[in-house]
Amino acid sequence: MNDLKKLLPMLGHTRGKRSAVTCSLKCDNACSKAVCNTSANNYFRDIASTEFSRRSALGIGLAGALSAAVLVQGNGQGQNSQGNNGVGHSGKGGKFGFTPIAPVDASVDSFNVPAGFDWSPIIRWGDPIFNEAPDFDFANQNAAAQAGQFGYNNDYLEILRQPNGKKGLLVCNHEYVNPQIMFPAAPASAAEEAERRNIFRNAVGMTVVELERKKKGQPWSYVRGGGLNRRVTMDTEFELTGPLAGSDFVKTAADPTGTKVFGTLGNCSGGTTPWGTILSGEENFNGFFRTNGTSVEDRRYGLGNAATGMGWELEDPRFDARGEDYRNEPNRFGYIVEIDPEDPNSTPKKHTSLGRFKHEGANVIVADNGKVVAYSGDDERFDYLYKFVSKNKYKKNNRAHNMTLLNEGDLYVAQFAGNSAVEIDGSGTVPADGKFDGSGQWLPLVLNGKSVIAGMSVQEVLVYTRLAADKAGATKMDRCEDVQPNLQTGKVYVACTNNTKRGLPGQAAADEANPRTENRDGHVVEITERRGDSTATTFNWSLLLLCGDPAKNTQTYFSGFPADKVSPISCPDNLAFDTQGNLWISTDGAPSVIGYNDGLFKVGLEGRNRGNVQQFASMPRDAETCGPLIHDDESMAFVAVQHPGEDGSYGAHSSFFPDYVAQGSTPAPGKVRAPRPSVVQIFQAN
Template sequence: MTIESRRRFLPMLDHVKGKRSAVTCALKCDNACAKDVCNTSNNSYMRDIISAEYSRRSMLGVGAVGALTLLLGGNAVAQAPSAQGLSPAAKAGGRLQFSPIAPVESTVDAFTVPKTYSWEPVIRWGDPLFNDTPDFDINNQTPEAQAGQFGYNNDYLDILPLDKKNTRAVLVANHEYTNEGIMFPPTMDPATVRAISKNAHGMGVVELERKAEGFPWKYVRGAKLNRRITMSTPFTLTGPAAGTDLVKTVADSEGRTVLGTLNNCAGGTTPWGTILSGEENFNGYFKVGTPTAEQRRYGLTSTDPGRGWHLDEERFDATAEGYENEPNRFGWIVELDPMDPNSTPVKHTALGRFKHEGANVRVNADGHVVAYMGDDERFDYLYKFVSRDKYIEGNREHNKTLLANGDLFVARFQGDSEGEIDGSGAVPSDGSFDGSGEWIPLTRDGRSAVPGMTIEQVLVYTRLAADRVGPTKLDRPEDVEPNPVTGKVYVACTNNSNRGKGSNAKADETNPRNENRDGHIIEITETNNDATASTFNWNLLMLCGDPAQGDVTYFSGFPVDQVSPISCPDNLAFDSAGNLWISTDGASSGIGYSDGLFKVSLEGADRGKVEQFLAVPGDAETCGPVIHDKEGMVFVAVQHPGEDGTWGAHTSLFPYDGTPAPRPSVVQVFRGKNGKGLRK
């Protein structure tokens, strides 16, 4: 690749401060930050929506006590956010004890864990899932082999138990995108490269086994639940937009069956044991002509997509007659049943179409299911969905229909100290960034709540519908997770270096830094701890960065000189005590350290304390954290290791198994050698 062509392919080459590598920008999100901001609506920003009738006191009242709710299958939520309402384990800080590691320079090609812990892969890109699938050979790859092998760039991850002894489990992972430049030799036939890469997208399901609880897992080749979801897997559309003209194509005249899922980022596990997966940067896969206003709002451009799938399948060319709506069939929340390898996965239109990071479900005290979702784009929005029907304990088939119908809302925030926000990140005089908010309806009772738009228009063009009702523009809201102990909701805002630049929105109390390089975390408390409530209050848990480098940071009052430096929060998880765990994406360009996994205390004197648990190799991102603290184990998906390398000149050889190229992998971290640190 010449210097000129490299700059065309990598327009972020000189503009990645506070973000990720230029290669990742090109492959993962189609150089979104190098392009114009998608949200050019006149929708009011935070500072413009302050009004006398919209005050914290009038909206929320005083002294509300939360109702008990169900979360992730029946865990009772504490009635109050104070430490007194937590379990003894929460007060003690959880069961996964460790000494924080020092930050690791971003040039280090190593997977780093605390002393007394070990790590090893559970499964790697190319590992065969089926008995008739060949072993991985990086020099002899084929589309057929990849269709039966673990896919590339694992992101969302969960491990679900299959027996009471906890010696059998099923692992589910997303495969977000591919990096052809380090996967294949440059001499490989381009059509073959495209076919293999297509089969490396999607999702993977694989059974695991081990000797006993606390021991490392091994994946089981040929197990009955093993499955690959690829671009040829049929999906059923559900909800009000299914079957409408906006999702019909010449190949699907009924508008109800879609082939494949792509750019699957984060996700969630439902209380009934299915997996939710977010289709994120789908725009980079489709060719369009002169984009319509609707297409521009989703980042589709007239530039030919770099992966070139439209050269092999006409449906990826939206200029082809009959395929104009194919892009509308992506950008949804996917639901997959990992316990039934013959089931047809679904795409839920009732949850809206945008660049979904993922979705996480809470079951309210009244039985309604609530899903929280972030739209991962600069200046886009936070959403929630409330189901029409109610959760029935033990009725799995019924519960699998709950996301097909319900009401969709978008969030508007107001700060208590907006007049003091100057874009520097300085804490207001009341000592915190906080305020109140409301959930604005986009759909109600199966009808549009947005004047001038039909229900199918609201759901297919959700971003444009939201623009009309005045929600708050956030700094890339990614993972959104309800806490299983307190019921509070946490929003990871990864970064937004464009805030305050030119005509873009300036800082407000919910996004208090201009040129927000390092991101922040929002903490939301629904009114009366009712997940279906129309109002909430909020505060910022932290403004990320490295105080030692002079960054303006905030950690809920915890001393900034006693925290691990952290930048670009992405995925969130909780341990059994309700402590927050944050994985990061982009820290290397912000604070100069490798991405990692961090534990954050949420209660008492240690609220805001950040402790780094692990660091991933250079160029890599930490994804899909799973915290099994009761058995002393942590799992992460290591995505795009060695991203900035080229074939034959790799910058990482993770996971160091002898393969002459990096292999994205699911990694397990456990106490002692071979997990024996747990054994008495």
């Protein structure tokens, strides 16, 4: 037991169905370690409030994929027909009515949707995307096969549709792997262990795959051997852009130019640009590297001197950054990456101008002045919310130019002030004015190509962005994950998943933007910037939700909507919008907190419906809901189901998703008897 405890420090400390193994593999046991942010930014500063109002919506973004113009029908972290970043329709669409489902106990292994709807997987882990790739064989996996198959633990999701609705492109991230589900626990030979590590390297990254169907509104099928199909793995070359490219901070023995990197790691959420490319956030990259762990910079990024869960440092020296040759290799990860789904031969980019931290994702919109703005959260307890504003302006129908817009620009970090700060005591009690709200400002880190942080160059700000934001005085948040602009209103929504350290001794106290001590359930922040100007440096804000289960006496807040009439919701993670302007939330961690499986939820934002949370789907046992995508013009929704059965093991699986009998809870005879992360489509039943 003691040896196991050393390997799995979260063993015995997880709640509900969260696996200690997943804590090790997904986020390097972050909750068992000291908080990375030890800065003194524990308080609000006084900020003058500014009058804000609605912002005009963008037009429709087009991309020329599949030999025709493909309408960007994005998602939020996988958004909706507004686009992951808000790209796409800003007009009206289908109302997508449904009867909310009841929450499903965390012990149940099933995928649940409302009456009148059905579901099916589009693509599953191991499905071959190239003609030459073999069919999936769970008992006989190998690295070469995995390089041509759909990757593991799909997260961010986007579907780009042709105008006729018959063809499309699916783009997906693959964040990490669950070895204890994929392979037996029995000791393996050195050669077998090396092969498994190579399988893991080929199971992460990204996938692009063509879709087809007979007509609009019907379920999709993926096209094996499609001309645009692509796998991005740890062998894929990326180009570094921005001020860090070629700097001494990113040069290694293998890349003395500091301009190219192989692979992308920990890819979580993402975004779809107005020019039709896909963005992906490198989140928990620190857990893949072994470093000396002694520097301030290492500690601030959670890098340490311990064997990693993946063990890649045993074969590839660049993951062992203790020596001089590869000490900079970790500096080459933690960025927003951009991939062109229309060109499978293109070189993806890593944009250093957007800063280096645990990016959940990034969502890009075009401001009225033509500059593009990207919002991004740093998914770590007590870390920050960021905004990037491009130097140059968007040019309609000039895709080549627009694909350079993230290379240069200004970088900001958010600071919040509350209107009722003296009333906040950590209980989550609503202030006397009836809401949690206030004002804020975007503090510059890089402005007009120059650093504004004393003692730090532009390159230092961008490679050690967390340290720069500490010095700027940013507000510590409860794990900013997905950040989504709503094109109907111009407001920006931030999912703060949770922070069980909030208010504990030695940690930042509750404040009005993060009003609960030991915030297990999370909350959603709504930001309003000046009309038509997402480049503004001031904003107003309010809380839309303090999540939880009102029936279990959790202190909750639903913007005034009756708490006894909402679906219980916990741990908001990814966000999306439908064409009506409703917010959709996917969750990660509900089984650990409120005892229900994670799900997909619709939330009203206007009038008497504001704060009305309705559950639309429930995930299988142990699974996280990722990549919500809402095509309400077709009454369809999509999710990436990540780590189903994470609490099981090889041969003793706790889930058999998605290979059920009649979508029930019994595995079908002859089917692969193991859970498979999958992209799922939800559609109206015939």
